[in-house]
Amino acid sequence: MPTGVAMRDARELLFDAAERVLLREGPEGLTSRAVTTEAGCAKGLLHKHFTDFDGFLAELVLDRIRRLHAQGEALLAAAGQGSVVENLTGMLTDLFGSVAVAIVSLTISRDGLRARLRNDVPTGVPILSEAGQVIRDYLAAEQTYGRIPAGTDTDVLGLTLIGSTHLLFADRTGVRPTADQVAAFVRSVVPA
Incomplete structure (x- = not known):
């Protein structure tokens, strides 16, 4: 994943990946590692844009x-x-x-x-x-x-x-x- 990706793009990339994991594996399979692996990016990208995993999930739900x-x-x-x-x-x-x-x-x-x-x-x-x-x-x-x-x-x-x-x-x-x-x-x- 290139650096300097706009936050909106990163958010959507991660949100879409989380949806796919959630649909495929359910809540028990939804981890930060599963999301970033699905998105094809480094785990640090999620933590760069969100305080923690529950913060990411809250933003996903609100979106x-x-x-x-x-x-x-x-x-x-x-x-x-x-x-x-x-x-x-x-x-x-x-x-x-x-x-x-x-x-x-x-x-x-x-x-x-x-x-x-x-x-x-x-x-x-x-x-x-x-x-x-x-x-x-x-x-x-x-x-x-x-x-x-x-x-x-x-x-x-x-x-x-x-x-x-x-x-x-x-x-x-x-x-x-x-x-x-x-x-x-x-x-x-x-x-x-």
């Missing part, structure tokens, strides 16, 4: 939360357009088909990481809490368009969608649910 917020903006922009079930299915499938399930496992398994994230994510499970808010905001927007009935508790519905979809995807070694299976679940709980 993925920022990406989730960008997805949430796109979902919110889709309110009033297309099918509510299709919009939710796309968001939930993209979210849980990515590294999100592995990040949930990672944050649950590392006390030091959870402690660091509490400043930015004071309650709930990082990524799941933010995803739940994204979905609840979308459902509330659809309610203003009359596409979700006025009496629907969008907070409960949003949490139901996030929690249940997480359970559908939680077994990282099993067969992932298809978009059709996720759509069938969404259709069963979203009021018409």
